[in-house]
Amino acid sequence: MAKAPDRITIRRPDDWHLHLRDGTMLAAVLPETAGHFGRAIIMPNLVPPVVTGAEAAAYRDRIRAALPDGAAFEPLMTLYLTEATDAADVAAAARSGLVRAVKLYPAGATTNSASGVRDFDKVRGVLEKMAEVGLPLCVHGEVTDPAVDIFDREAVFIDRVLDPIRRATPGLRVVMEHITTTEGTDYVRAGGPDIAATITTHHLVINRNHILAGGIRPHYYCLPVAKRETHRQALRRAATGGEASFFLGTDSAPHVDAAKETACGCAGCFTAPNTLSILAHVFEEEGALDRLEGFTSLNGPAFYRLPANEDQITLARSESPVCYPAKLETGVGPVTIFDPGFPLHWAPI
Ligand code: NCD
Ligand code: ZN
Numbered sequence: 109m110a111k112a113p114d115r116i117t118i119r120r121p122d123d124w125h126l127h128l129r130d131g132t133m134l135a136a137v138l139p140e141t142a143g144h145f146g147r148a149i150i151m152p153n154l155v156p157p158v159v160t161g162a163e164a165a166a167y168r169d170r171i172r173a174a175l176p177d178g179a180a181f182e183p184l185m186t187l188y189l190t191e192a193t194d195a196a197d198v199a200a201a202a203r204s205g206l207v208r209a210v211k212l213y214p215a216g217a218t219t220n221s222a223s224g225v226r227d228f229d230k231v232r233g234v235l236e237k238m239a240e241v242g243l244p245l246c247v248h249g250e251v252t253d254p255a256v257d258i259f260d261r262e263a264v265f266i267d268r269v270l271d272p273i274r275r276a277t278p279g280l281r282v283v284m285e286h287i288t289t290t291e292g293t294d295y296v297r298a299g300g301p302d303i304a305a306t307i308t309t310h311h312l313v314i315n316r317n318h319i320l321a322g323g324i325r326p327h328y329y330c331l332p333v334a335k336r337e338t339h340r341q342a343l344r345r346a347a348t349g350g351e352a353s354f355f356l357g358t359d360s361a362p363h364v365d366a367a368k369e370t371a372c373g374c375a376g377c378f379t380a381p382n383t384l385s386i387l388a389h390v391f392e393e394e395g396a397l398d399r400l401e402g403f404t405s406l407n408g409p410a411f412y413r414l415p416a417n418e419d420q421i422t423l424a425r426s427e428s429p430v431c432y433p434a435k436l437e438t439g440v441g442p443v444t445i446f447d448p449g450f451p452l453h454w455a456p457i
Contacts, residue, residue, distance in 0.1 A: 125286060128148075189212045208243075259335055262287070305353065306357025358380060365444055389452055
């Protein structure tokens with residue numbers, strides 16, 4: 109039998125869904141991504157959200173100012189879609205290259221989404237303009253109807269919201285963010301070249317038992333919430349199967365421990381520090397290390413119509429486990445780093 113590789117060199121990865129926050133937290137978490145990733149799609153759910161082109165430019169400048177010396181990381185900015193968003197401002201921000209996507213949060217779906225969309229008719233003009241200029245819409249694909257079970261909210265969103273939007277807006281390019289279900293993978297596969305999906309690192313690792321069985325584990329709670337094992341297996345097939353419409357969006361979403369370990373804890377897993385180690389482990393387990401590069405470094409740029417990064421990174425496998433700290437100290441409190449629950453042997457060198 110051929111010896112398993114202990115080194116793999118791939119184009120530098122990008123993260124197509126990342127929360128960097130602002131201020132002290134931004135300064136603490138940014139190096140964790142900028143150290144290994146070339147670019148990231150930066151989520152706009154600050155408080156208040158990043159709605160206009162001018163706000164996106166100011167946020168981009170704060171991110172650049174927080175970069176470690178010499179880091180070549182490029183933030184790809186997004187706008188937070190509200191019912192008052194101005195189509196002309198979106199088009200101008202897209203044309204100048206400042207903004208690479210617009211993010212749709214159904215109002216109330218997740219962390220800092222109160223300004224999101226309630227009445228989809230009110231954003232029709234913006235969506236039509238986006239279809240015209242080819243600007244992708246990133247969707248948080250969960251309905252917020254309290255009558256819908258939280259484990260069904262992604263599937264119901266596809267039927268009630270996403271499919272009607274796409275039918276009403278031909279040519280609109282859509283990224284279903286952080287998909288968690290077979291309904292999500294099936295919908296993307298059937299949807300042709302104008303739809304793609306990001307998959308997080310943690311949804312390839314945990315199912316809902318990890319959150320709820322044997323004690324409640326707040327650091328595994330994120331939105332969309334992890335589903336049952338059959339869905340995790342479907343996500344693994346989608347991520348490791350070499351299909352161009354699936355690519356990495358970590359959804360690394362730092363919250364201080366005090367906000368997670370409490371009676372009503374925030375949603376979000378912080379995976380930026382060990383994401384590449386975990387992904388190499390998952391792809392090796394699936395016998396798909398040769399497809400890691402497509403998932404982390406090629407499929408995303410192709411969908412966003414950007415060149416892949418020119419430079420490369422190497423991941424090496426060591427016999428002894430690679431140790432990551434349990435927490436990142438941030439200046440506003442510790443943030444727990446996602447624990448995959450198994451020893452990691454791969455790491456970028
Ligand atoms: C994200 C956050 O904390 O901003 N949380 C999460 O669980 N993923 C918001 C989001 O992407 O839903
Ligand atoms: Zn997110």
